[in-house]
């Protein structure tokens with residue numbers, strides 16, 4: 197633990213010293229399901245395995261990820277310069293935050309949202325402004341727009357939101373964009389967009405070219421099942437993405453990742469068949485949770501949010517006892533990914549037991 201170590205001999209930034217290093221959840225025991233990282237439960241497609249096997253190892257990768265960038269540009273109907281590929285969309289988030297915000301600047305986002313946001317803002321030297329979600333766990337975009345100050349450089353909108361699974365509607369987003377000054381960079385984090393079935397949800401792909409301050413962020417980690425290879429991308433105005441490219445660590449998108457992403461795009465219909473299976477498992481779990489009386493928000497992602505509040509630690513122990521390794525987020529709730537079919541009954545047996553043992557989770561006060 198960092199806290200128990202002696203003070204470093206050198207002068208490090210105090211805000212960095214106060215920040216905990218990223219810690220991954222414990223590995224799942226052999227008989228448990230790892231449902232803590234919103235991963236795709238399916239094995240990679242054979243074409244992806246072949247693409248990875250063909251990747252160069254002794255040579256550096258193509259720094260510009262040319263083929264993948266071209267392919268994505270074609271797909272979104274934009275120029276190559278309006279696409280930027282990174283080693284996971286989290287790395288592009290870091291690049292854009294660093295490019296736009298430094299000491300004295302503010303980065304605005306909802307809370308709870310993606311756990312990485314606070315750390316990325318701290319590393320940039322900027323200040324986080326967190327706007328609480330609404331009681332129904334959705335972003336409060338009106339409050340977010342009101343929280344913009346002349347120091348705001350970046351606003352992040354996460355839809356579907358990690359960890360609550362809720363979406364922002366197209367209408368809400370349009371009103372937000374109209375209210376936010378054009379010199380504030382808006383990042384639409386759509387890591388889970390492929391799982392969305394609600395037609396009212398915003399879809400960044402339909403907004404390209406409409407706003408000079410909007411960048412959308414997507415990933416191959418979730419629906420496309422390439423989390424282990426680290427590849428994501430941004431689409432938006434070229435000059436903004438050039439600034440991200442300027443802050444990027446060169447050559448971090450490896451050849452295997454570039455090739456695998458292209459192979460996955462070549463087999464998109466098979467990928468989307470798998471997404472449909474995950475979506476149907478998600479909806480089944482959601483409906484049965486409603487039947488158990490759980491106030492779980494409707495999820496448009498590949499995970500569900502249990503707002504267990506102060507009972508979070510105790511509820512998480514019950515999930516673990518049922519062989520479900522979930523993501524417990526201190527004093528707020530538990531996020532459970534939709535994974536293998538065999539995990540469904542375990543999740544529902546655990547949720548039933550939690551509701552029996554800790555009945556206040558069914559009627560949270562906040």
Ligand SMILES: Cc1ncc(COP(=O)(O)O)c(C=O)c1O
Pocket residue numbers: 233234283284285286287310354357358385387414415416417423426427428
């Ligand atoms: C909301 C959100 N954005 C971005 C990411 C980053 O994904 P990756 O870096 O694997 O592309 C995640 C991953 O969990 C996420 O939940």
